[in-house]
Amino acid sequence: MKTEQAVNQAFEKGDEAVHRPHVSDARLVEEVRGGDRDAFRDLVLRYEKKLYRVIHRFVHNDALAEDLVQETFIRIYENLDQFDVSRRFGPWLFQVGVNLTLDYLRKKKRRGTTSLFSEISSEKSLDPGAEDPREKQDVNEEVRRVLQEIPEKYRTVLVLRDLEHFTSAEVAAIMKRKEATIRWRLAEARNRFKELWTERMKEANESPVEKDGE
Amino acid sequence: MSCHCAKNRNRLALLVDRDSVEELPEDIRRILANCPTCREHYELLCAAMNSLHQVQCEEAARLEKSLWPQLAHRLPEPHVQGLRYPEWKRKFVPLFSVTTACLALLIVFVGNRPTQNENRVYQTAINRGTSYSPLQYPTSFNVQDTSSHIPYSIQPYTEPFSQGDYPGVKSDFPDALEAQLRELLRQQKLRQGIE
Numbered sequence: 446m447k448t449e450q451a452v453n454q455a456f457e458k459g460d461e462a463v464h465r466p467h468v469s470d471a472r473l474v475e476e477v478r479g480g481d482r483d484a485f486r487d488l489v490l491r492y493e494k495k496l497y498r499v500i501h502r503f504v505h506n507d508a509l510a511e512d513l514v515q516e517t518f519i520r521i522y523e524n525l526d527q528f529d530v531s532r533r534f535g536p537w538l539f540q541v542g543v544n545l546t547l548d549y550l551r552k553k554k555r556r557g558t559t560s561l562f563s564e565i566s567s568e569k570s571l572d573p574g575a576e577d578p579r580e581k582q583d584v585n586e587e588v589r590r591v592l593q594e595i596p597e598k599y600r601t602v603l604v605l606r607d608l609e610h611f612t613s614a615e616v617a618a619i620m621k622r623k624e625a626t627i628r629w630r631l632a633e634a635r636n637r638f639k640e641l642w643t644e645r646m647k648e649a650n651e652s653p654v655e656k657d658g659e
Numbered sequence: 660m661s662c663h664c665a666k667n668r669n670r671l672a673l674l675v676d677r678d679s680v681e682e683l684p685e686d687i688r689r690i691l692a693n694c695p696t697c698r699e700h701y702e703l704l705c706a707a708m709n710s711l712h713q714v715q716c717e718e719a720a721r722l723e724k725s726l727w728p729q730l731a732h733r734l735p736e737p738h739v740q741g742l743r744y745p746e747w748k749r750k751f752v753p754l755f756s757v758t759t760a761c762l763a764l765l766i767v768f769v770g771n772r773p774t775q776n777e778n779r780v781y782q783t784a785i786n787r788g789t790s791y792s793p794l795q796y797p798t799s800f801n802v803q804d805t806s807s808h809i810p811y812s813i814q815p816y817t818e819p820f821s822q823g824d825y826p827g828v829k830s831d832f833p834d835a836l837e838a839q840l841r842e843l844l845r846q847q848k849l850r851q852g853i854e
C-alpha cells in the first residue's frame with residue numbers, strides 16, 4: 446500500500462540545490478546566529494520544498510502556500526536565538542509552519558470567507574458534465590472534501606502522517622503532543638475518514654441513475 | 660464466537676498501512692478470519708486509505724523556484740542582535756568593572772581615614788565595626804540613642820554625590836543635629852574641667 450514516495454524520509458530535505466549537505470542543521474543554526482546570512486539560505490534551500498508541500502496540503506493555493514512558507518522562515522529567523530540547538534531543527538520548523546497555517550485558516554474561517562483547510566471551488570467537483578465521476582480529478586476533490594469534514598485535530602495528524610509520511614514521533618514533535626495521543630488521534634482520524642469515504646462512495650454509486658435522467 | 664469489534668477498530672486503523680495481511684499480528688489475522696464485521700471494517704479502511712494515498716501521490720504540490728531571492732529581501736537586518744551584546748560586553752564590562760572597583764576602594768579608603776579629633780562623638784559605621792555598603796551611607800540620625808548599637812537608622816543613599824565631598828560620603832548634617840552635637844561636646848568638656 447505504501448508507495449515509493451511514502452518510504453522517503455519524512456524530514457526529507459530539498460534536492461540538488463542544497464548547499465553543503467554534509468553540514469548539520471545545528472551547525473548552520475550556529476552560523477546564522479553568528480551573523481552568517483548564507484547559512485540561513487542553506488537552511489531555506491534545505492527545507493523549503495518539503496515545507497511548501499506540507500503547507501500546500503492545507504491551503505491548496507500556490508501563492509498562499511509560498512507566502513506562508515516565507516512567513517515561517519521569517520519567524521524562524523527572528524527566533525533563532527531562542528532555539529535550543531540540542532533539539533532537532535526540522536520538527537521546530539514544521540511546527541512553526543503548520544501552526545502558522547492553521548492559525549491563518551482559523552482566522553479566515555472566523556471571518557467567514559472559507560471553510561477551514563482548503564479553498565476548493567464548489568463548482569469543480571459537482572460538474573454534471575463529467576463522464577466518469579471517479580475520474581482522478583474528482584477523486585482528488587472528493588478526498589479533499591471528506592478531509593474537510595474531519596475535525597482539525599484529527600485531520601492535521603492524518604495529513605502529516607498519511608500524506609506527508611512524518612513518523613508518529615515527528616508528528617508528536619510538530620504538534621507538541623505525546624506520541625500516544627498522536628497514535629490515538631491517527632486511529633480516530635483514519636476511522637472517521639473511512640466512514641465518510643464509504644458513505645460518499647455509496648452515494649456516488651447510487652447517483653449515476655439520477656444524473657442520466659437529467 | 661464473541662468479538663470486541665468496537666475495541667478492534669482503533670487497532671485495525673493503526674495497522675491499515677501494512678502492505679499485506681501477512682504482516683499483521685497473529686491475533687488480528689485470526690480476528691479478520693473469524694469476524695465478518697471486523698473484516699468488513701478493515702477492507703473498507705484499506706479502500707479509503709488507498710484513495711487517500713492516491714491523492715497524496717498525484718496532488719503533491721511542487722515548488723518550482725526557490726523562495727530564497729524573495730525571502731532574502733524580507734529578512735530583518737543581518738542577524739547580529741545576538742552578537743552585538745556579547746561584543747559590547749566583552750569591550751566595556753572590564754572597563755566598568757575596573758572603574759567601579761577603583762571607586763569602591765576610594766570610598767572605603769576615605770571612610771577609614773583616621774579622624775584628627777579623637778573626641779568626635781559621631782562615628783562612621785566602619786569605626787564602630789559595623790559593616791555597610793558605601794552606597795547605603797546613612798542620611799538620617801537618631802541622636803538620642805547613644806548605646807552601643809548603631810546610633811542611627813540606616814537609609815539607602817540615593818542622592819548623587821554631594822558637592823565638595825568625596826563620592827558616597829555625606830556630611831551635610833541638619834543644623835539642629837549639629838547644634839545638639841556641639842552642646843554634647845561642650846558639656847563633656849565642662850565635665851572634664853577644660854573650660
Ligand SMILES: [Zn+2]
Pocket residue numbers: 662663664665667690694695696697698
Ligand atoms: Zn469483530
